[in-house]
Amino acid sequence: MVKLDLDHIYKKYDNAEDYSVTDFDLHIKDKEFIVFVGPSGCGKSTTLRMIAGLEDISEGEFKIDDRVVNDVAPKDRDIAMVFQNYALYPHMTVYDNMAFGLKLRKYSKEEIKKRVSHAADILGLTEYLQRKPAALSGGQRQRVALGRAIVRDAPIFLMDEPLSNLDAKLRVSMRAQIAKLHQELGTTTIYVTHDQTEAMTMADRIVIMKDGKIQQVGSPQEVYDD
Numbered sequence: 440m441v442k443l444d445l446d447h448i449y450k451k452y453d454n455a456e457d458y459s460v461t462d463f464d465l466h467i468k469d470k471e472f473i474v475f476v477g478p479s480g481c482g483k484s485t486t487l488r489m490i491a492g493l494e495d496i497s498e499g500e501f502k503i504d505d506r507v508v509n510d511v512a513p514k515d516r517d518i519a520m521v522f523q524n525y526a527l528y529p530h531m532t533v534y535d536n537m538a539f540g541l542k543l544r545k546y547s548k549e550e551i552k553k554r555v556s557h558a559a560d561i562l563g564l565t566e567y568l569q570r571k572p573a574a575l576s577g578g579q580r581q582r583v584a585l586g587r588a589i590v591r592d593a594p595i596f597l598m599d600e601p602l603s604n605l606d607a608k609l610r611v612s613m614r615a616q617i618a619k620l621h622q623e624l625g626t627t628t629i630y631v632t633h634d635q636t637e638a639m640t641m642a643d644r645i646v647i648m649k650d651g652k653i654q655q656v657g658s659p660q661e662v663y664d665d
C-alpha cells in the first residue's frame with residue numbers, strides 16, 4: 440500500500456521572482472495512475488521533481504504513507520523515475536544498462552540476474568540483452584530506460600514525458616505497454632505529459648495544471664465532460 444499526500448505544496452526557485460508551483464494539493468491513492476497535463480512551463484516537472492526529492496519543497500508537506508518526507512534524500516524514497524532524455528550508457532549492453540543501478544546498490548549477482556531477466560521478459564527485451572544501445576530502435580531504447588527503472592522494484596513510479604522523443608505510431612504502442620506494465624507491477628504512478636490524448640487514454644485521474652496551479656482534477660470522463 441502506497442499513498443501519496445501533497446499538502447498545499449509551493450515552489451519558488453532561488454533565482455526566480457515568482458512561485459513556479461502554488462498551493463498544489465493532491466491526494467493519491469494506492470496503485471493509482473495519475474497524469475499531470477498542461478502547457479509547457481505550467482509546473483508539471485517541478486512538481487514531479489519535488490516528489491522525487493530532486494528539488495526542495497518551499498512550503499507545504501509531502502507525505503508517503505503518512506510520513507513527511509520533505510527532507511528525505513531521493514535514494515531513500517523508494518521511487519523509480521524515467522525521464523524524457525533517458526541517457527543509456529552507450530558502451531554497455533542492454534543487460535548492463537539495466538543492472539547498473541542494482542550493482543551500485545550492491546545487490547547479489549543472482550538477484551540482479553533474476554530482476555533483469557524478469558524486467559526484460561515483461562518488456563520484450565530478452566533477445567536484445569547482449570546488444571549495445573546503438574543497435575536498438577528508439578522504442579527498444581525507451582523500453583530499456585523503463586527496464587532500468589522497474590528493476591528497482593520501487594512501489595512508486597514517476598515518468599516525465601517518457602514518450603515525447605518517439606514518433607507518433609510508436610507512442611501509441613508504448614502507451615499501451617506502459618498501461619500494461621502499471622497493471623502488472625501495481626505501482627502508484629505519476630505520469631507527466633503535455634499530450635491530452637495520452638492523458639485521456641492512460642489516467643485513472645487527470646490533474647490539469649495551469650500557471651503553477653491545479654486547474655481541475657478528475658477521471659478522464661469527468662474532465663472530458665467539462
Ligand code: ADP
Binds near residue numbers: 480
Ligand atoms: P513544465 O514541466 O510544465 O513545462 P516546469 O516545472 O519545467 O514546467 O516549469 C515551471 C516554471 O518554473 C516555469 O516558469 C519555468 O521557467 C520555471 N523553472 C523551471 N525550472 C527552473 C529552475 N531550475 N530555475 C528557475 N526557474 C525554473
Ligand code: ADP
Binds near residue numbers: 518520540588
Ligand atoms: P541509474 O540507472 O542511472 O544508475 P539509479 O536507478 O541508480 O539510476 O537512480 C539513482 C537516483 O538518481 C534515483 O533515486 C533517481 O531519483 C535518480 N535518477 C535516476 N535516473 C536518473 C536520470 N536519468 N537523471 C537524473 N536522476 C536520475
